[in-house]
Amino acid sequence: MLPILARLHTEIKNKSKELQSGAAKGAKEVEKARNTTQKHIELLGQQTANFESTGGKMHSHEDPYVVQRQVLYRLNKQLLEENNSRHDLISVQNNFSTFENHIIEVIQQALMAFNQLVGGQAQKNQQLYGDMLGAAQRVPLDFEWANFTVRNAHLLIDPSEPDRKVDAVRFPNEDHKSTKPLIEGTLSRKSRNKLSMAGYTTSYYVVTPSKFLHEFKDNDNFRTDPQPQISIYLPDAVIGATNGEKFNVKGKDVSKGFGSKLSGSSEIAFKAHTAEDAAKWSEIIRIAAGATGPSVPTTTSDPTSPVSPIDEKKRIVSQPPGYTEEHPATTSAAAPAPIQTQGITGGQTVETPTSTVPGSAIGKAPEKI
Secondary structure: OHHHHHHHHHHHHHHHHHHHHHHHHHHHHHHHHHHHHHHHHHHHHHHHHHHHHHOOOOOHHHOHHHHHHHHHHHHHHHHHHHHHHHHHHHHHHHHHHHHHHHHHHHHHHHHHHHHHHOOOOOHHHHHHHHHHHHHHHOOOOOHHHHHHHHHOOOOOOOOOOOOOOHHHOOOOOOOOHHHOOOEEEEEEEEOOOOOOOOOEEEEEEEEOOOOEEEEEOOOOOOOOOOOOOEEEEHHHOEEOOOEOOEEEEEEOEOOOHHHHHHOOOEEEEEEOOOHHHHHHHHHHHHHHHHOOOOOOOOEEOOOOOOOOOOOHHHOOOOOOOOEEEEOOOOOOOOOOOOEEEEEOOOOOEEEEOOOOOOOOOOOOOOOOO
16 A cells, blocks of 8 residues: 555645646746736826827827837737636646546555455454445545535636636726827828839828827737837928828838937828828828927918928928929019919919028929928
């Protein structure tokens, strides 16, 4: 009996060590993932408070919309760790049920061996040991485990409960107004590399209440960390008029933080699915761009002419693609004659007086947006 029971004792000790090491490791990973999620939720609270206090003037990586998407990414990783740990613990529970059966079986085998060894003793002793064997054999294999699960039901995991999902989790500031986009969807952007043969590439674009135009690869919050590929602060940008399905935005990409301050502005050509979509995007972008910053007065024959307010030192008259220029043959020596610029598609005439102020774009041929 002693070798059989010694092996069983060793198996029980090893099983106990296995449980302690496995459960502790899984718990540490879950705790680490929860701390990471909590830090980003607190960061979202800070950025939404900054949004309220600064009126939406912030860096692109501080945009509450971006931080909210990053919270979802880390929350998804946390739930994956929790669910994996949960499945591991369920597997351990099931293994312990089998192990309990094994313990009962080994004890029964030991008692059976003991009964055989003492079979040559007196009938009284044989009957005594037979009663011991009978008492042990009447114990069901799941007797100890069944009672253990009843006593510790508040500690054990219910295998029938479903896995947790991101959609069912709520966290602070997830519905804050600064996290709700003004408009979002897919647009096609023309490649800025003139040698590229790719033409237009489709990406996911969002205009946020913080007045940023963000470009993302897609609208998936879980596969990769949603970092903007391009971020343009619209109050500092120039928005061109729509031409059918196309419209242009000229501004500086600030998605790279400090490095973006050394880069200049670039003109980006967008293409929507339909002309109505292009008009809708252009209108919302203009509203976001004109919500802050000084408005530049311009004299136009059409008061609804889509001219974006920009800085006085960088005044540019926007025209849709495909326009003609008409210059007077002569100008008066007493006063500079105005330059009339008329777009073929828009039917608008913009008169801007000439200027000799250094660095001013007024008086030059209007740039094509």
